[in-house]
Amino acid sequence: MPQISNKGQRIPASPIRKLAPYAEQAKREGKTVYHLNIGQPDIETPQVMLDAIKNISFKVWAYTPSEGILSFREKLAEYYNKLGYNIGPDNIIVTNGGSEGFIIATQSCLDAGDEIIVPEPFYANYNGFACMSDAIIKPVTASINNGFALPPISEFEKHITPKTKAIFICSPNNPTGYVYSRQELEDLKTLCLKYDLYLFSDEAYRDFCYDGQTFVSPMHLDGMDENVIIIDTVSKRYSACGARLGFLITKNKQILATALKFAQARLSAGLVEQIAGEAAIDTPASYFEHVKQEYTERRNILVEALNNMKGVYCPNPGGAFYVTARLPIDDADKFCQWMLETFSYDNKTVMMAPATGFYSTPGAGKDEVRLAYVLKQDDLKNAMACLEKALEEYPGRTVRNPELAVNTI
Amino acid sequence: MPQISNKGQRIPASPIRKLAPYAEQAKREGKTVYHLNIGQPDIETPQVMLDAIKNISFKVWAYTPSEGILSFREKLAEYYNKLGYNIGPDNIIVTNGGSEGFIIATQSCLDAGDEIIVPEPFYANYNGFACMSDAIIKPVTASINNGFALPPISEFEKHITPKTKAIFICSPNNPTGYVYSRQELEDLKTLCLKYDLYLFSDEAYRDFCYDGQTFVSPMHLDGMDENVIIIDTVSKRYSACGARLGFLITKNKQILATALKFAQARLSAGLVEQIAGEAAIDTPASYFEHVKQEYTERRNILVEALNNMKGVYCPNPGGAFYVTARLPIDDADKFCQWMLETFSYDNKTVMMAPATGFYSTPGAGKDEVRLAYVLKQDDLKNAMACLEKALEEYPGRTVRNPELAVNTI
Numbered sequence: 154m155p156q157i158s159n160k161g162q163r164i165p166a167s168p169i170r171k172l173a174p175y176a177e178q179a180k181r182e183g184k185t186v187y188h189l190n191i192g193q194p195d196i197e198t199p200q201v202m203l204d205a206i207k208n209i210s211f212k213v214w215a216y217t218p219s220e221g222i223l224s225f226r227e228k229l230a231e232y233y234n235k236l237g238y239n240i241g242p243d244n245i246i247v248t249n250g251g252s253e254g255f256i257i258a259t260q261s262c263l264d265a266g267d268e269i270i271v272p273e274p275f276y277a278n279y280n281g282f283a284c285m286s287d288a289i290i291k292p293v294t295a296s297i298n299n300g301f302a303l304p305p306i307s308e309f310e311k312h313i314t315p316k317t318k319a320i321f322i323c324s325p326n327n328p329t330g331y332v333y334s335r336q337e338l339e340d341l342k343t344l345c346l347k348y349d350l351y352l353f354s355d356e357a358y359r360d361f362c363y364d365g366q367t368f369v370s371p372m373h374l375d376g377m378d379e380n381v382i383i384i385d386t387v388s389k390r391y392s393a394c395g396a397r398l399g400f401l402i403t404k405n406k407q408i409l410a411t412a413l414k415f416a417q418a419r420l421s422a423g424l425v426e427q428i429a430g431e432a433a434i435d436t437p438a439s440y441f442e443h444v445k446q447e448y449t450e451r452r453n454i455l456v457e458a459l460n461n462m463k464g465v466y467c468p469n470p471g472g473a474f475y476v477t478a479r480l481p482i483d484d485a486d487k488f489c490q491w492m493l494e495t496f497s498y499d500n501k502t503v504m505m506a507p508a509t510g511f512y513s514t515p516g517a518g519k520d521e522v523r524l525a526y527v528l529k530q531d532d533l534k535n536a537m538a539c540l541e542k543a544l545e546e547y548p549g550r551t552v553r554n555p556e557l558a559v560n561t562i
Numbered sequence: 563m564p565q566i567s568n569k570g571q572r573i574p575a576s577p578i579r580k581l582a583p584y585a586e587q588a589k590r591e592g593k594t595v596y597h598l599n600i601g602q603p604d605i606e607t608p609q610v611m612l613d614a615i616k617n618i619s620f621k622v623w624a625y626t627p628s629e630g631i632l633s634f635r636e637k638l639a640e641y642y643n644k645l646g647y648n649i650g651p652d653n654i655i656v657t658n659g660g661s662e663g664f665i666i667a668t669q670s671c672l673d674a675g676d677e678i679i680v681p682e683p684f685y686a687n688y689n690g691f692a693c694m695s696d697a698i699i700k701p702v703t704a705s706i707n708n709g710f711a712l713p714p715i716s717e718f719e720k721h722i723t724p725k726t727k728a729i730f731i732c733s734p735n736n737p738t739g740y741v742y743s744r745q746e747l748e749d750l751k752t753l754c755l756k757y758d759l760y761l762f763s764d765e766a767y768r769d770f771c772y773d774g775q776t777f778v779s780p781m782h783l784d785g786m787d788e789n790v791i792i793i794d795t796v797s798k799r800y801s802a803c804g805a806r807l808g809f810l811i812t813k814n815k816q817i818l819a820t821a822l823k824f825a826q827a828r829l830s831a832g833l834v835e836q837i838a839g840e841a842a843i844d845t846p847a848s849y850f851e852h853v854k855q856e857y858t859e860r861r862n863i864l865v866e867a868l869n870n871m872k873g874v875y876c877p878n879p880g881g882a883f884y885v886t887a888r889l890p891i892d893d894a895d896k897f898c899q900w901m902l903e904t905f906s907y908d909n910k911t912v913m914m915a916p917a918t919g920f921y922s923t924p925g926a927g928k929d930e931v932r933l934a935y936v937l938k939q940d941d942l943k944n945a946m947a948c949l950e951k952a953l954e955e956y957p958g959r960t961v962r963n964p965e966l967a968v969n970t971i
Binding site: 154155157158159160161162164165166167169170171173191193194195196197198202203206207208209211212213214215216217218219249250252253256260261262263264265267278280281282284285286287318319349350351379380391392393394395396397405407408411414415417418419420421422423424425426 | 563564566567568569570571573574575576578579580582600602603604605606607611612615616617618620621622623624625626627628658659661662665669670671672673674676687689690691693694695696727728758759760788789800801802803804805806814816817820823824826827828829830831832833834835838
């Protein structure tokens with residue numbers, strides 16, 4: 154039998170999805186499973202997008218240009234220019250989801266053995282994108298104790314080698330919710346210019362900043378046009394994760410020309426998605442106000458409930474719709490599986506993503522989980538009641554001794 | 563400025579799309595351009611598919627499972643089992659187009675430096691898929707003189723090294739239209755089993771066999787379940803190229819498990835596409851009968867017109883909707899560009915794909931072009947009149963001397 158590839162052996166399973174079979178089994182047993190494992194919001198997609206789908210008038214479901222439909226990219230450029238990005242339609246390549254934007258960008262910039270520095274915990278699928286290019290992720294560990302702020306630049310600098318080609322960031326962050334400050338981005342800029350590095354900026358959660366926090370993009374910084382690649386998506390902004398519509402944005406003409414060749418190799422992004430995406434830009438501001446208000450309330454419920462549980466610590470992040478919390482447990486992977494396989498409270502349980510999958514350093518995040526606040530407030534409250542009960546019952550519960558390693562009771 | 567990747571420099575531009583700027587310019591100058599360059603049919607998408615889009619009832623455009631919606635895969639399995647594939651829903655991973663099926667399959671099976679043997683001319687985007695894995699294509703040249711039949715297996719065997727991991731085939735073939743016989747596939751099977759190779763079978767054109775020719779898939783052969791990976795797509799079958807919906811199908815469980823990890827890294831295929839794809843399986847047989855009849859007539863028009871032109875030779879292929887023809891020209895790239903940039907007849911011109919991009923051997927296909935018969939019969943006739951005129955006027959016209967190399971007049 155022929156062998157599968159080394160990278161195919163190396164690519165990790167998704168920490169967000171790998172426990173799905175246990176969730177399916179729990180549901181078959183009649184349990185209610187609260188899905189806090191995945192950033193799939195229950196917020197309704199804007200009506201203008203749904204209407205655009207229903208009103209399609211084409212007779213031939215045809216390819217679009219590989220870089221995306223021009224009228225759509227023109228409207229996107231207007232949208233980004235309102236944010237101060239100062240781009241034209243030629244700076245945008247439309248992709249099959251932000252994921253494909255990442256894949257095309259990494260393929261355009263990175264060869265086998267090239268290194269990417271990423272503050273961890275980070276969005277687990279970066280592992281997959283790096284793996285597809287045989288590139289190597291070098292993590293710089295952020296700490297839950299300061300809410301997962303950007304680690305000191307000196308920590309990044311320690312990892313620089315002749316192979317270092319790029320830094321990946323995500324702000325507001327998945328999985329921590331942390332929003333990088335202008336100063337933090339300026340520090341990254343200095344580093345990127347000093348060592349001639351690409352800065353990949355994952356901006357999937359740009360619209361979700363709370364408590365008056367301001368989103369800052371590397372696109373807002375002067376003098377690094379050749380270094381910055383933005384990855385964006387409609388998935389979270391419009392609660393349209395299943396649209397598979399994203400964007401690669403850069404002012405670097407060489408990357409644009411190279412990315413276009415990779416885009417041509419897969420022909421085009423979806424036609425229906427682009428029609429709906431163009432309509433989505435007309436989504437009224439009230440939609441976002443309502444959504445932001447809702448997420449703020451959900452976050453408050455989650456963070457308060459978590460911090461009220463004995464032995465649990467959860468920072469109060471300023472953005473996205475995730476928190477990464479520390480639990481009094483021996484092993485997040487075991488705990489999350491146990492909650493689906495063994496535990497139930499009032500015939501209900503909670504699915505969470507073990508944080509280990511968001512760290513690249515072996516053993517890191519072993520007592521942390523990522524929770525997505527994508528469910529209705531009452532469901533979140535029920536889920537938190539479940540979690541509290543589960544932590545009481547879990548056989549691997551630990552007492553954290555700040556002076557020592559984690560101890561099992 | 564940071565450097566782009568080596569593979570980004572290496573990946574070729576699409577021969578199908580690279581001349582698009584010249585076509586755009588010609589249109590701006592008021593010329594009609596007949597697009598025979600790209601496999602984008604003008605055939606209408608089945609009404610059941612369009613209706614499925616218009617009738618969507620979801621309120622949240624959500625992710626689907628990474629492997630695809632179960633009910634869709636169940637229905638697909640039934641469809642494939644009518645063809646004799648003998649598979650279940652678990653043998654199918656739904657992808658963003660056949661292109662992504664190829665990318666995921668190559669990533670799952672091939673590492674940097676691994677070699678793939680491909681009969682040339684071949685679908686140009688295989689270069690891109692190989693490039694993304696840093697794999698190397700080793701071409702085996704088929705000849706226009708026998709209609710691009712499979713080259714002798716001994717020619718394949720000459721290219722086998724310890725690095726050889728896979729063979730890629732496409733039948734009915736893009737760009738030649740040739741349909742592989744059962745014997746040709748049996749010969750490939752013997753080779754794959756002897757050297758433990760994967761056989762990637764691109765079946766995008768399965769439904770388009772003419773003159774009573776029978777489609778045979780490697781799935782129909784016994785004893786090579788672990789070796790065969792089918793790549794399929796709805797693009798051509800339902801004239802739905804812009805749907806970006808394809809399938810990776812295999813009975814090899816290790817590949818399925820590996821491919822699922824790559825599929826998870828990009829989350830899911832599109833929801834609307836899968837809803838429409840499920841509906842498409844109910845397309846009435848009369849749709850395909852009509853379409854096949856239409857393509858047969860178009861092919862006859864094209865092949866007859868081409869062979870009636872002085873110095874032109876075009877085999878009469880049994881499938882797909884392409885022909886690769888030999889023209890009396892010095893350089894297909896120059897000629898195709900000249901037709902868009904300089905030539906017009908009655909203010910019309912033709913866009914074709916230079917065959918050089920479908921060959922991997924340098925210099926091969928220099929006097930060949932690929933034409934897609936995807937336009938209405940009258941348009942095809944007009945396009946052929948244009949091409950005949952263009953060949954008369956083209957300054958790089960050659961006389962072919964069978965004893966010598968091609969000579970410019």
